[in-house]
Amino acid sequence: xxxxxxxxxxxxxxxxxxxxxxxxxxxxxxxxxxxxxxxxxxxxxxxxxxxxxxxxxxxxxxxxxxxxxxxxxxx
Numbered sequence: 537x538x539x540x541x542x543x544x545x546x547x548x549x550x551x552x553x554x555x556x557x558x559x560x561x562x563x564x565x566x567x568x569x570x571x572x573x574x575x576x577x578x579x580x581x582x583x584x585x586x587x588x589x590x591x592x593x594x595x596x597x598x599x600x601x602x603x604x605x606x607x608x609x610x611x
Contacts, residue, residue: 540579540580546580547580547593547594547595547596548593548594549580549581549582549585549591549592549593550582550591550592550593550594551582551584551585551589551590551591551592552589552590552591552592552606556592557590560590560592560606568590568608569608571590571606571607571608572605572606572607572608573607573608573609573610574591574607574608574609574610575609575610575611576609576610576611581609585609586609587609587610587611588608588609589608589609590606590607590608590609591606591607591608591609592604592605592606593605593606593607
């Protein structure tokens with residue numbers, strides 16, 4: 537079976553630890569519940585991702601070298 541998360545078109549997904557989450561929320565003045573959501577069933581998520589985790593997604597961008605977005609993992 538193909539591992540979708542390893543496909544070249546799927547951007548890097550990394551689970552943040554609590555200190556990184558706190559730093560990101562302070563920097564952007566946002567609460568965890570206000571982040572865009574991503575489901576645990578999304579095949580691009582790392583296998584160890586659980587509901588309540590925050591995932592950092594680093595994408596290629598035409599206007600900047602990379603674009604960083606954050607998603608809250610939900611059921």
